[in-house]
Amino acid sequence: xxxxxxxxxxxxxxxxxxxxxxxxxxxxxxxxxxxxxxxxxxxxxxxxxxxxxxxxxxxxxxxxxxxxxxxxxxxxxxxxxxxxxxxxxxxxxxxxxxxxxxxxxxxxxxxxxxxxxxxxxxxxxxxxxxxxxxxxxxxxxxxxxxxxxxxxxxxxxxxxxxxxxxxxxxxxxxxxxxxxxxxxxxxxxxxxxxxxxxxxxxxxxxxxxxxxxxxxxxxxxxxxxxxxxxxxxxxxxxxxxxxxxxxxxxxxxxxxxxxxxxxxxxxxxxxxxxxxxxxxxxxxxxxxxxxxxxxxxxxxxxxxxxxxxxxxxxxxxxxxxxxxxxxxxxxxxxxxxxxxxxxxxxxxxxxxxxxxxxxxxxxxxxxxxxxxxxxxxx
Numbered sequence: 389x390x391x392x393x394x395x396x397x398x399x400x401x402x403x404x405x406x407x408x409x410x411x412x413x414x415x416x417x418x419x420x421x422x423x424x425x426x427x428x429x430x431x432x433x434x435x436x437x438x439x440x441x442x443x444x445x446x447x448x449x450x451x452x453x454x455x456x457x458x459x460x461x462x463x464x465x466x467x468x469x470x471x472x473x474x475x476x477x478x479x480x481x482x483x484x485x486x487x488x489x490x491x492x493x494x495x496x497x498x499x500x501x502x503x504x505x506x507x508x509x510x511x512x513x514x515x516x517x518x519x520x521x522x523x524x525x526x527x528x529x530x531x532x533x534x535x536x537x538x539x540x541x542x543x544x545x546x547x548x549x550x551x552x553x554x555x556x557x558x559x560x561x562x563x564x565x566x567x568x569x570x571x572x573x574x575x576x577x578x579x580x581x582x583x584x585x586x587x588x589x590x591x592x593x594x595x596x597x598x599x600x601x602x603x604x605x606x607x608x609x610x611x612x613x614x615x616x617x618x619x620x621x622x623x624x625x626x627x628x629x630x631x632x633x634x635x636x637x638x639x640x641x642x643x644x645x646x647x648x649x650x651x652x653x654x655x656x657x658x659x660x661x662x663x664x665x666x667x668x669x670x671x672x673x674x675x676x677x678x679x680x681x682x683x684x685x686x687x688x689x690x691x692x693x694x695x696x697x698x699x700x701x702x703x704x705x706x707x708x709x710x711x712x713x714x715x716x717x718x719x720x721x722x723x724x725x726x727x728x729x730x731x732x733x734x735x736x737x738x739x740x741x742x743x744x745x746x747x748x749x750x751x752x753x754x755x756x757x758x759x760x761x762x763x764x765x766x
Contacts, residue, residue: 416656454751477548539562617645625659
C-alpha cells in the first residue's frame with residue numbers, strides 16, 4: 389500500500405480528471421447515436437463505465453506490483469502480445485473486421501484490441517533490453533539490430549491489420565526511447581532513411597491513405613466526401629469559440645461528425661467547452677508529461693527510468709497526434725485520445741500503464757528515503 393508521500397498527486401489527479409472528462413464527453417457524444425442504433429441511450433456510456441471500473445482495478449493492482457516483476461517476465465509478455473496479433477490476423481473467425489481492418493479479437497462477449505497491450509509490451513521489452521545493454525548500445529549490432537527486430541515484428545503485424553497510425557506511433561516511440569538510452573543518432577537516422585521508401589509506398593499505393601493525405605492538404609476540396617469528417621471537425625472548433633456552446637448543446641455530434649465519441653471526441657470538447665475546455669485538456673496532458681519526466685529522473689534504476697519514459701511517451705505522443713489530426717495539422721490516423729475517447733482496450737491499458745508509472749515513483753521515493761536514512765545513521 390501507499391503512504392501519502394509515495395503518491396505523485398499531480399499525475400493521479402491529471403489522470404482522474406481526464407477520465408472524468410472522458411466519461412462526461414462519451415455520454416454527451418454518444419447518447420443520440422446509441423438511441424438510434426440500439427434503442428438505449430445509455431448503451432455506450434454504460435459500457436464505458438465498465439471499462440473505467442476495470443481500468444481503475446488494474447491501475448490499483450499495477451501501482452502495488454513491484455515494477456521489476458515485468459522485467460523478469462519481459463519475454464513472456466512480449467511473445468504473448470506477438471501471438472495475440474498473429475491469432476488476430478491469421479486465424480479465421482477470431483478477428484473482428486470493421487472498415488476493412490481486422491483490429492479486434494472477439495471471444496464471446498469479450499472484444500479487445502491486441503495492438504493496445506502490444507504497445508505496452510514493446511515498452512517493457514525496450515526498457516529491459518536498453519537497460520541491460522547500456523554499455524554496448526553504441527555498437528550497431530547491439531544498439532540497433534535486436535531492438536529493431538523485436539519492435540519491428542510487432543509493428544509489421546499491426547501494419548498487416550492494417551493500422552498504419554498505430555504502427556507509425558509505435559515506431560516513433562521506439563526510436564525516441566532508443567535515442568534517450570544512448571543509441572547513436574546516425575544509426576537511428578539511417579533506420580529512418582531506410583524506412584522512408586517503404587512509408588512512401590504504403591501511403592501512395594493504398595488509395596484510402598493517399599486520400600487522407602490529399603484531404604489533409606485541402607479538406608475543403610471535397611468537403612462532402614473524403615474531407616467531410618475533417619471539415620466537420622473544424623466547424624465544431626469554430627462554433628465553440630472561447631467558451632463553447634455549452635455541455636450537451638453541440639450540433640456536430642448529431643450525425644454530422646463521424647466517430648464523435650472515439651477518434652474525434654476532442655472536436656466536440658472544443659464545440660461544447662470551447663478554447664477553455666481544450667486548454668484544460670492540454671494542461672492535464674502536460675501535467676502527465678512533466679510528472680513522467682520527473683518520475684523517470686528520480687527512478688531507482690535504468691530499467692525504471694526507461695519504463696517511465698516509454699509510458700509517458702505512450703500517453704503524450706498519442707494525445708498530441710490525436711489533437712494534431714482533429715485540428716487538421718496531421719493526416720487522419722485513427723488514434724484515440726487517451727483517457728477521453730470511447731474505447732475499452734485503450735482506456736484499460738493506459739490506466740494500467742499509469743499504475744506502473746506510479747509504482748516507479750513509489751519505489752524511487754522509498755529508495756531515496758532509505759539512502760537518506762542510511763546516510764543519517766552513518
